[in-house]
Amino acid sequence: METKLSSKGQVVLPGPIRRRLGLQPGDALEANVRAGRVVLTPRRKRVRKASVRTDPTTHLPVLTAGPAAPKLTSKQVHEILTEFP
Numbered sequence: 871m872e873t874k875l876s877s878k879g880q881v882v883l884p885g886p887i888r889r890r891l892g893l894q895p896g897d898a899l900e901a902n903v904r905a906g907r908v909v910l911t912p913r914r915k916r917v918r919k920a921s922v923r924t925d926p927t928t929h930l931p932v933l934t935a936g937p938a939a940p941k942l943t944s945k946q947v948h949e950i951l952t953e954f955p
Contacts, residue, residue: 871884871886871887871953883910885946885949886946886949886950886953889940889942889946889949889950890950890953891912892939892940893912897912897913898912898913899911899912899913900912900913920933920934920935920936921933921934921936922934
């Protein structure tokens with residue numbers, strides 16, 4: 871994915887990357903230069919406990935990351951999976 875640097879030195883992280891990392895507006899990022907590359911690292915520690923539960927409607931097992939996990943649409947899941955190695 872490509873993004874551009876604004877005249878104010880601002881960079882927009884593409885939506886699929888923000889969603890994949892669970893980044894929200896106002897989240898702090900640490901910026902470093904490593905081997906000539908800019909590396910942004912989220913400063914907060916995300917503790918998500920995934921678990922397998924039974925869906926009450928289908929009675930099939932589903933993976934959940936808890937109530938604080940971001941809700942994803944089918945389109946967002948498709949975008950994330952297309953970039954998955």
